[in-house]
Amino acid sequence: MTRGRWFAPALVVALALALTFLTLPVVAIFVRTSPGNLLGALDDPGVLDALWLSLRTTLIAVAIIVLLGTPTAYLLATRTFRGHSLVVTLIELPLVLPPAVAGVGLLAALGPNGIVGGMIADTGVRLVFETAGVVVALTFVAAPFFIRGAQAAFGAVDRSWLEASRTLGASEARTFLRVAIPAAAPGMLAGLALAWGRAVGEFGATLIFAGSFRGRTQTAPLAIYERLGTDFDAALALSAVLVAVAGSLLLTAKLLGGRGMARAAR
Amino acid sequence: MLRVEARTTLGGFDLDAAVEVPAGGCLALAGPSGAGKSTLLRIAAGLLRPHHGHVTCGDDVWLDTASGRQVAPELRACGYVFQDYALFGHMAVWQNVAYGLRGVARGARRRRAEELLERFGIAHLADERPRTLSGGERQRVALARALAPRPRVLLLDEPLSALDARTRASASRELAGVLRDTGVPALLVTHDFTEAAVLGDRVAVIDGGRIVQQGTAGELAATPASAFVADFTGAVVLTGVARPSSGPDDVTVVDLDGGGVATSTDRGSGPVALSVHPWEIALEPAGARSEGSAQNHLDAEVVTVTHIGNRVRVGLTAPQPFVAEITGAAVGGLHLAPGVLVTATWKATATRLVSL
Numbered sequence: 001m002t003r004g005r006w007f008a009p010a011l012v013v014a015l016a017l018a019l020t021f022l023t024l025p026v027v028a029i030f031v032r033t034s035p036g037n038l039l040g041a042l043d044d045p046g047v048l049d050a051l052w053l054s055l056r057t058t059l060i061a062v063a064i065i066v067l068l069g070t071p072t073a074y075l076l077a078t079r080t081f082r083g084h085s086l087v088v089t090l091i092e093l094p095l096v097l098p099p100a101v102a103g104v105g106l107l108a109a110l111g112p113n114g115i116v117g118g119m120i121a122d123t124g125v126r127l128v129f130e131t132a133g134v135v136v137a138l139t140f141v142a143a144p145f146f147i148r149g150a151q152a153a154f155g156a157v158d159r160s161w162l163e164a165s166r167t168l169g170a171s172e173a174r175t176f177l178r179v180a181i182p183a184a185a186p187g188m189l190a191g192l193a194l195a196w197g198r199a200v201g202e203f204g205a206t207l208i209f210a211g212s213f214r215g216r217t218q219t220a221p222l223a224i225y226e227r228l229g230t231d232f233d234a235a236l237a238l239s240a241v242l243v244a245v246a247g248s249l250l251l252t253a254k255l256l257g258g259r260g261m262a263r264a265a266r
Numbered sequence: 267m268l269r270v271e272a273r274t275t276l277g278g279f280d281l282d283a284a285v286e287v288p289a290g291g292c293l294a295l296a297g298p299s300g301a302g303k304s305t306l307l308r309i310a311a312g313l314l315r316p317h318h319g320h321v322t323c324g325d326d327v328w329l330d331t332a333s334g335r336q337v338a339p340e341l342r343a344c345g346y347v348f349q350d351y352a353l354f355g356h357m358a359v360w361q362n363v364a365y366g367l368r369g370v371a372r373g374a375r376r377r378r379a380e381e382l383l384e385r386f387g388i389a390h391l392a393d394e395r396p397r398t399l400s401g402g403e404r405q406r407v408a409l410a411r412a413l414a415p416r417p418r419v420l421l422l423d424e425p426l427s428a429l430d431a432r433t434r435a436s437a438s439r440e441l442a443g444v445l446r447d448t449g450v451p452a453l454l455v456t457h458d459f460t461e462a463a464v465l466g467d468r469v470a471v472i473d474g475g476r477i478v479q480q481g482t483a484g485e486l487a488a489t490p491a492s493a494f495v496a497d498f499t500g501a502v503v504l505t506g507v508a509r510p511s512s513g514p515d516d517v518t519v520v521d522l523d524g525g526g527v528a529t530s531t532d533r534g535s536g537p538v539a540l541s542v543h544p545w546e547i548a549l550e551p552a553g554a555r556s557e558g559s560a561q562n563h564l565d566a567e568v569v570t571v572t573h574i575g576n577r578v579r580v581g582l583t584a585p586q587p588f589v590a591e592i593t594g595a596a597v598g599g600l601h602l603a604p605g606v607l608v609t610a611t612w613k614a615t616a617t618r619l620v621s622l
Contacts, residue, residue, distance in 0.1 A: 160352035163313050166339040167346035168366030169415055178365075182356045 029239045041237035049215045050223035051241060057131065057219060058199040061138035065146045065195055070188070073150035074176060078162070088151075095144045102141055103208025110136065111209075133210035134217050142199040149191015153184035186256045193253035197246050268323050268419050268451040272309045274316035281305050281316070281475040287419075287451035294454045294466025296498070302475040303455040304349075307421050310453060311346050312339035323418055323451075345417030345450075349424040351408035353396035359383065359407050360392040366415035382410040386440075402433040409444060420445070420452040426461060435621050438464055459483070460620075463503045464539060471495050487544070487589040488581025489570045496574050501541040501618070502588040508534040508619065517614045524585045528562050530617035539620045544591035546616040549580060549600055552607035561611055568606045578602070582610060 030038075041047060076088060094102060111117050111128055120127065127133040157180055165175040181188070203221040210217040212226060220238050227235040271284040281302040287293040295303045308314040310321055312328065315336065321329040328337045353362050363379035364370075370378055376392075383389045386406040396404060405425060412420065425441060426434050442465055445452050456462050462469045463483030470480040471494075479491040483503065490496035506522040517529040520540055528540055552565060566588070570581035578597050580590045590610055600608065 158350075158352060160348045160350060161354055163311075163339070164346065164348055164352040164354075164411075165365070166313065167311050167342075167344050167421075168411070169340045169343070169368055170365070171338070171340050179354060183354070185356075 026243055029236055029243060033233055033236055037233050038237045038240055041231070041234040042241075044231075044234055046214055047223060047227075047234050047238055050218050050220045050238065053131070053134070053215065053218065054200060054220040057134045057138055058196060060135050061142060061199050062146075062192065062196050064135070064139050065143045066188075066192060069143055069147045070150055070181070071176075073147050073188075074154050074180060076147075077151045077154035077157075078180075091147055092144050094141055095148075097141075099141060099202070099204025100208060103137065103205040106133075106137060106140060106205060106209040128209065129211045129213065129217060131210075131216055134206050134219060137205040137209045138199040138202050141202055141205055142195040145198050146188075146191045146195035149194060150184065150188045153187025153191070154180060156187065157183045190253040190257035193249045193256065197249040197253075200242060200245055200249070268310065268321075268453065270306060270310045270319075270321050270453070272306060272316040272319040272321075274305075274309075274319065276305060279475060283472060283475065283477045285453065285470055285477065285480075287453055289451055290449045291468065292445045292452040292454055292466045294456055294462035294469045295472055296456050296459055296462035296466075296469055297472035298498070299457055301472045303457075303472055304423050306472075307346075307423055307453060307455050310419070311344045311421055312337060312342050343415065343418045345412035345415070345420045347405075347408050347412050347420075347422040347425050350428055351396075351404045353404060353407055353411070355396055357395075358392065359388070359394050359396065359399070362396065362407060363411045363414050366411065368415065379410075379414065382414055383407075386410050400433070401429045402437055405429060405437055406440070409441070413444070413448065418450055420448060420450055422452065422454040424455055424457070427457070439621070441465060459499050460501055460503055460539075460541060463487075471498055473498075482587075484581075484587030488579070488587055489572050490574070490579060493574050496577075496579060496591070499544075499589075501543050502547070504528065504540045504542075504586050504588055506538060506540060508536060508538045510535055518619060520619070522564075522584070522586060526564050526584050526586075528564065528617065529614040530619045531615050532617065532619035534619035534621055536621065541618045541620065542612055542616055544579065544589045547588075547590035547592075547610050547612045548596070549590055549592060549602075549608045549610055551600065552609055561613060562617065564610045566608055566610050568602055568604055568608060570604065571602050580608075582608070584610070 108114050109116060110120055127136055161179055162175050165179045201221060206219060207222060212218045212222040220242055224235045224238045267289055268287045273282045283306055285293055295306060297303050309316050309319055318331050319329050327335055328342050360376055360379040363382055364375040367375050367378055380389055380392055383392055388403055388406050391403060426437055429437055454465055469483050469486055470477050473494055479486055479495050486495060487499040487502055490499060504522055506520040509519045511518055517531055518534050520528050520538060522528055530540060564584050566582035566584035568580055569583050572579040576594050578592050578594060580602060582588055
């Protein structure tokens with residue numbers, strides 16, 4: 001073989017191996033059983049309960065994340081202050097935290113004997129082993145995905161647009177609503193899709209903080225785990241649904257992210 | 267009347283400047299990049315707070331660091347034209363113009379925006395997005411948007427620098443008309459002295475955060491306070507009307523405003539600005555006519571004589587003010603002094619024409 005002719009084929013081989021390894025499990029979910037079995041398993045009320053709970057809790061969590069994360073991201077993108085990078089790092093920490101650690105941390109903070117658990121109990125709100133606890137766990141692990149995306153999107157908005165808005169008589173709040181958010185929308189939606197994807201797949205923190213009670217805290221990933229030994233077809237059916245959800249969220253994020261980049265480059 | 271006074275430090279750079287613009291006047295802040303021109307503009311608009319400063323518009327105090335008073339940018343009613351125009355990309359052209367219209371009924375907003383666009387000859391672009399527009403069109407949208415809320419002050423940051431050379435002449439002519447018509451104080455930033463001379467009725471040259479000289483463009487060119495101002499002023503600008511050319515090889519003949527005739531090898535017709543570098547102009551005793559086919563001869567009276575190093579700047583009136591820069595050796599036989607009559611000569615090939 002001629003010297004130097006091996007490198008390009010080696011790259012192709014690496015890609016082929018990576019692609020096979022990364023897609024094989026996903027493909028297997030759909031080919032392991034017949035489509036009829038998959039649809040049949042979805043008739044199980046427990047499976048439907050888990051999907052319905054996942055939908056509700058992730059939607060609420062995403063709504064909280066957007067309401068709280070959007071102003072946070074705007075502040076971090078438009079202002080510099082002492083300790084700015086420290087704040088950003090702290091907000092991003094849940095990204096790299098093991099989910100089990102997140103669950104233990106939530107218990108230690110918000111649980112019955114947690115450092116602010118007493119205050120929460122006094123208001124009559126119960127989190128541990130409750131649906132509200134699922135929302136808390138999802139919000140905790142997914143929020144950084146949205147805040148990071150939104151911060152980058154706000155940072156890419158031309159500063160002179162914000163200044164132009166001010167000189168045209170708009171207050172900072174109006175500038176935020178009328179100029180910054182619409183201009184950053186594609187990047188924010190991309191971040192939202194990633195956060196939602198993370199929330200849908202959440203397992204460890206939810207299990208530790210909220211437990212796995214059917215209809216109350218058992219989201220789709222927890223239901224998959226419970227059925228693994230007893231009803232593999234149901235586990236496969238739930239998995240197939242989650243693959244479809246995750247795939248469409250990733251695609252959405254890619255499309256919107258691409259649009260955001262193109263807009264920022266202009 | 268707009269008054270801006272500011273002393274501030276920005277990342278190792280000191281700004282210490284004060285300017286004043288009367289109603290209906292346009293002061294051009296001219297200087298090299300990094301001189302602090304835009305900073306002063308941003309302070310006037312309230313987009314930047316100086317360490318020490320005082321900004322007033324008429325009787326209203328917009329900023330007084332001594333008493334801690336600071337009016338938010340949105341309450342200052344400044345029409346600001348940004349260097350890159352800063353048009354909102356997610357809005358149609360008409361929405362950009364309507365953005366600053368407050369207290370106007372929803373239905374009337376579009377009509378008002380379209381009236382303004384009409385005034386700038388771009389009503390047909392009302393539904394376009396800014397990114398599909400040419401540089402000249404964007405500049406007109408930016409102007410229409412800045413004027414829509416009827417500002418009390420116009421602030422323009424390099425309003426022509428984003429345009430290509432071909433569009434710049436017509437945009438400059440249009441902008442001069444707008445500045446005349448609005449009747450509010452206008453503060454304009456530019457790095458180009460010719461632009462400052464055409465658009466501003468007064469020019470303040472700013473360098474290193476200090477205003478080094480202020481006056482009409484003619485005064486600055488004729489009696490520069492420093493070598494920096496002399497170099498910065500660059501070309502002499504005279505205005506006039508070009509006669510229709512009689513043949514393709516002919517020079518263009520320009521009847522200068524106020525009297526006199528000049529020629530240029532550039533093409534042009536109608537109102538023009540004629541520019542020539544001071545060092546291209548030679549001075550001869552009045553009445554002397556050295557021969558030369560494409561030579562300009564303009565009788566003028568000496569107003570000022572300023573020595574800058576080994577050069578001599580001679581301010582002249584013909585009666586338009588202009589300036590010649592000659593070597594010390596060339597001064598010898600001319601007995602230059604205010605009141606002396608001379609003939610200024612320069613080549614038609616050294617004369618540029620810009621349509622006005």
